[in-house]
Amino acid sequence: MSTTTIPAAGTARADGRSMVEIRELHKSYGDLHVLQGLSLDVAEGEVVCLIGASGSGKSTLLRCINRLETWDAGSIAVNGDLIGYRSSERGGVPVLKELKAREVRKQRAEIGMVFQHFNLFPHLTVMENLVEAPVNVAGVPRREAVATAEQLLAMVGLAEKAKSYPRHLSGGQQQRVAIARALAMKPRLMLFDEPTSALDPELVKEVLHAMKQLAETGMTMVVVTHEMTFAREVAGRVAFVDGGQIVEVGPPEQVLDNPTHPRAQAFLSRLV
Amino acid sequence: MSVSTTEANPPPLEALRHPGRWVAGAAAILLAFVVLESILGNSRLQWDVVGEYLFDEGIMKGLRLTIILTFAVTAVGMLLGTLIATARMSKNPVLAWLAWFYVWVFRSVPLLVQLLLWFNIAYLYPKIEIGLPFLPPLIEGDANKLISATTAAFLGLTLHEAAYAAEIVRGGILSVDPGQTEAGDALGMSRARILRRIVLPQAMRSIVPAAGNLLIGTLKGTAIVSVIAVDELLYAAQFIYNRTFEVVPLLVVATLWYMFMTAVLSVLQYFVERYYGRGATRSTTASPWAQAKAVFLRARGVFTTPTGGKA
Ligand SMILES: Nc1ncnc2c1ncn2[C@@H]1O[C@H](COP(=O)(O)OP(=O)(O)O)[C@@H](O)[C@H]1O
Numbered sequence A: 001m002s003t004t005t006i007p008a009a010g011t012a013r014a015d016g017r018s019m020v021e022i023r024e025l026h027k028s029y030g031d032l033h034v035l036q037g038l039s040l041d042v043a044e045g046e047v048v049c050l051i052g053a054s055g056s057g058k059s060t061l062l063r064c065i066n067r068l069e070t071w072d073a074g075s076i077a078v079n080g081d082l083i084g085y086r087s088s089e090r091g092g093v094p095v096l097k098e099l100k101a102r103e104v105r106k107q108r109a110e111i112g113m114v115f116q117h118f119n120l121f122p123h124l125t126v127m128e129n130l131v132e133a134p135v136n137v138a139g140v141p142r143r144e145a146v147a148t149a150e151q152l153l154a155m156v157g158l159a160e161k162a163k164s165y166p167r168h169l170s171g172g173q174q175q176r177v178a179i180a181r182a183l184a185m186k187p188r189l190m191l192f193d194e195p196t197s198a199l200d201p202e203l204v205k206e207v208l209h210a211m212k213q214l215a216e217t218g219m220t221m222v223v224v225t226h227e228m229t230f231a232r233e234v235a236g237r238v239a240f241v242d243g244g245q246i247v248e249v250g251p252p253e254q255v256l257d258n259p260t261h262p263r264a265q266a267f268l269s270r271l272v
Numbered sequence B: 001m002s003v004s005t006t007e008a009n010p011p012p013l014e015a016l017r018h019p020g021r022w023v024a025g026a027a028a029i030l031l032a033f034v035v036l037e038s039i040l041g042n043s044r045l046q047w048d049v050v051g052e053y054l055f056d057e058g059i060m061k062g063l064r065l066t067i068i069l070t071f072a073v074t075a076v077g078m079l080l081g082t083l084i085a086t087a088r089m090s091k092n093p094v095l096a097w098l099a100w101f102y103v104w105v106f107r108s109v110p111l112l113v114q115l116l117l118w119f120n121i122a123y124l125y126p127k128i129e130i131g132l133p134f135l136p137p138l139i140e141g142d143a144n145k146l147i148s149a150t151t152a153a154f155l156g157l158t159l160h161e162a163a164y165a166a167e168i169v170r171g172g173i174l175s176v177d178p179g180q181t182e183a184g185d186a187l188g189m190s191r192a193r194i195l196r197r198i199v200l201p202q203a204m205r206s207i208v209p210a211a212g213n214l215l216i217g218t219l220k221g222t223a224i225v226s227v228i229a230v231d232e233l234l235y236a237a238q239f240i241y242n243r244t245f246e247v248v249p250l251l252v253v254a255t256l257w258y259m260f261m262t263a264v265l266s267v268l269q270y271f272v273e274r275y276y277g278r279g280a281t282r283s284t285t286a287s288p289w290a291q292a293k294a295v296f297l298r299a300r301g302v303f304t305t306p307t308g309g310k311a
């Protein structure tokens, strides 16, 4: 398998069906054309790391996948369902019609997201953070949601913190709670936007460990990160974002060690 | 490497003394005593008359109306204010603009003018009909009968309060990190649920102190409705002194009640603030009692932790 270059429709691994299909995505903020016809496929169970310079549109791309952002052209499908739109036609011509807010919420509920600054709810205990959405969005009985939350907290090594408030935890612990909170909705896909960038160096490892564990369970993950060791160890593929497109994508050793695109070469040489 | 002390164990710590604080404290107490003495010792205040009317039946009736009016105005005003604040921040430009207009109008018209306008509404609209356009009215009647002095007072105070409450609530909502709404969105929560469950409880931390001020302001603001002959606390006092000419003692009676109610509300505010402050800081805040005790014990050289617990 070779590294795909412009226009990089990321080739999904041959062994899995696509969990995420992004096609020709365009997005502008005013005059700023942030995403310029970006395409990417992520296979079921695959971990894809997005790398690229600050401001290249990695966060924007991630936020489009769960429709926290709207876009101007192109399409995203997760698990075969179009995100934010449904296929229709007008006068015999196919069009995509925007979904209602309620329908978008249902799609978001199946996609987990972890933020750089954790965004835990500070006025709720760890347990309340974890059961809020399962009970009130997914309609899971509280008793069941609490049992799931306890399992997830044990998985991220924070079983005894259920009654704590987020601010009484370290940054690394907070981010692990945030991962558990996203998992509590039983998502099919997890999005991570620089999950370790706000952490002190000694706390990065515990979060990456939790993410690696999660990857080993077969979760499909799209991770924006600068942690090259993590990308090397855990990612199936690494995608380099530049100029609103994915200009290089492939196995980590290929993209990180022998990048072919000049911008990727420049970016990676600066990192070392 | 050990700390360079000659002894094996470092000697006990001695806190810095603050003699200046003791001097300033003593001076302040002395000053307060002089002022209090001159007031309490003034025979012209006729404390016996104050005592006689403090629990007078008319005063009690006025007090009751003041309390009812304060709570009704605050409850409806805060609710209306929250709605106006959300309208102001909505993506619908018509709603946002109307909300801005409301706040502008009711913050610019002086409360006294507004009350007089409501009181004289019959001049503008002799007959009032409430209902949907083109359909028979649900309520109709003579404006003077529908809008009594008390109703006019309630309307005027509430509409005034709502404009200020809207700004307080909006400020509170803006003080919450947008990442909180984003996290709620990402979990699939509805906008209404995010507002109620995530944003407003956090906004409360800045809303409560401002709303506490507003509530106390409203309590005293009710005195202004005495001008349209609403039988609240001040009007009740005036009603009596117009007959007996004991003006100052009856004003003192009303003042004592306002002070008492403000004290009760302040204590209430303290507990509400503590409730909404949970999870907000790393250390749990001690009650004022524990804090005072800690200061006293520290002054006597007993060591306690800064939060008031025993070391
Ligand atoms: N809400 C916004 N309004 C205007 N410009 C934005 C907004 N969000 C992001 N941008 C701009 O879009 C570009 C891409 O941003 P982002 O996706 O956050 O980049 P990255 O995550 O790769 O650093 C940046 O130039 C940023 O300033």
Ligand SMILES: [Mg+2]
Pocket (backbone or CB within 6 Å): A058, A059, A060, A193, A194
């Ligand atoms: Mg970013």
